[in-house]
Amino acid sequence: MTNTSKYHLPKGTSADGPYDLLVTPESAAWGYSGLRILTLRPGETHALSTEESEFLVLPLTGSSTVTTDGKTFELTGRTGVFASTTDFAYLPRESEALISSADGGTFALPSARTERSSLSARYGPKEHVPVELRGAGACSRQVNNYCLPGTFEAEQLLVCEVLTPGGNWSSYPPHKHDTARPGEESELEEIYYFQVAGDGGFAYQRVYGAEDRPIDVLAEVRSGDTVLIPHGWHGPSIAAPGYDLYYLNVMAGPGPDRAWLICDDPAHGWVRGTWESQDVDDRLPFEGLTQ
Numbered sequence: 001m002t003n004t005s006k007y008h009l010p011k012g013t014s015a016d017g018p019y020d021l022l023v024t025p026e027s028a029a030w031g032y033s034g035l036r037i038l039t040l041r042p043g044e045t046h047a048l049s050t051e052e053s054e055f056l057v058l059p060l061t062g063s064s065t066v067t068t069d070g071k072t073f074e075l076t077g078r079t080g081v082f083a084s085t086t087d088f089a090y091l092p093r094e095s096e097a098l099i100s101s102a103d104g105g106t107f108a109l110p111s112a113r114t115e116r117s118s119l120s121a122r123y124g125p126k127e128h129v130p131v132e133l134r135g136a137g138a139c140s141r142q143v144n145n146y147c148l149p150g151t152f153e154a155e156q157l158l159v160c161e162v163l164t165p166g167g168n169w170s171s172y173p174p175h176k177h178d179t180a181r182p183g184e185e186s187e188l189e190e191i192y193y194f195q196v197a198g199d200g201g202f203a204y205q206r207v208y209g210a211e212d213r214p215i216d217v218l219a220e221v222r223s224g225d226t227v228l229i230p231h232g233w234h235g236p237s238i239a240a241p242g243y244d245l246y247y248l249n250v251m252a253g254p255g256p257d258r259a260w261l262i263c264d265d266p267a268h269g270w271v272r273g274t275w276e277s278q279d280v281d282d283r284l285p286f287e288g289l290t291q
Contacts (some may be wrong), residue, residue: 007207007217011224018046020106021226023191025113028228032156032252033189034111035226038099040064045100048091053111054119054157055091056147058248060195062105068097073123077105081195081246082163082286085144087126090154093117108193110147112157112252124152131287133280134170139271140281141170149258158188158251158260164239165283166197171235173268174206177251177261178213178231186261188253190229192237194221194246201243207234233265244286 009021016022021037028034034053037060038046048055057066059077066073066089073089091097093114099107130151132143145151147159164170180187196203202222209215209232219227239245251260264272 007215007228008219008221009226009228011222014226020224021193023226023228028189028230030189030230031254032113033191033250034113035191035193035248035250036109036111037106037193038109039106040099040101040104042104043100043102044104045098048097048099048109050091050093050095050097050111052093053113054093054155055109055111056124056157056159057089057091057097057099058108058110058146058159059086059088060106060108062101062103062107064099064101064105064107066091066097066099068095068121071121073121076126081161082197082244084287085126085129085131088124088146090119090122090124090147090152092119092121093155095121097121108248110157110159110191110248110250112155114155114157116155119153119155131285133284135172136275136280137278138168139170139172139275140165140168140284142285148260154258156252156258158258160249162237162247162249163286164237164245165281166239166243166245167241168281169236169238170245171237173271174208174233174235174265175262176231176233176265177263180255184261185263186253186259187255188251188260190234191250192227192229193248193250194225194227195223196221196246197244198242202240203243203245204238205234206236207232209233
């Protein structure tokens with residue numbers, strides 16, 4: 001493997017200050033995508049300056065209050081990432097926000113560097129989050145589309161969650177989005193943040209590139225791990241049998257149009273055609289299940 005450790009960040013290795021995970025464009029050596037994981041003890045408050053980036057405040061567990069620019073958003077949150085979708089808040093560039101939690105919780109703060117500031121802070125209701133069942137058979141997975149074109153407006157930021165039943169493959173067939181080709185492919189950096197249900201649970205993440213843009217990652221991931229994908233084909237994300245897999249995807253890039261356009265690895269794209277003759281895994285959706 002080629003410098004896997006550069007792209008695989010095991011839990012705790014990229015903690016900084018109040019953050020369980022801190023990924024910035026600078027630390028990732030790219031231009032746009034970022035992610036922070038913030039754990040608050042009961043009654044604790046965190047001050048966030050968005051500076052040159054837009055952010056979401058997305059509860060993983062617990063509830064919170066977000067105050068910014070004279071507005072207050074009460075986020076009901078959830079008991080865990082396998083239990084349900086969640087409400088969330090959007091913070092624009094150059095904002096000051098206070099995030100507090102009466103009972104404590106853990107919150108994802110995905111971000112995207114942007115030069116635009118046309119949007120205001122606002123609330124994203126849980127009921128408005130589209131939940132999609134994608135694939136079929138052993139490629140069945142659930143996608144919670146929080147902040148994508150057509151689901152929630154942002155300047156550059158794209159955010160979704162993928163939940164994969166134990167034994168299934170997601171992010172498959174392998175695909176990429178690293179070359180700007182209008183109408184065909186977007187140029188987007190991507191972050192995968194993982195949680196795995198069950199004690200000792202694990203999964204695998206594959207990333208590989210072409211000869212002219214090498215990248216070669218096969219990472220065993222556990223709860224709290226992160227994988228950075230600057231370019232290249234990524235997938236599959238493999239959930240070990242008996243251990244359901246969750247990952248948060250954060251994407252952003254330089255394109256003037258906010259779009260998520262992918263192309264499959266031509267060696268494996270044919271797999272999509274097999275889904276028509278298969279049923280979606282009956283363990284989906286996860287909505288309403290406990291972690």
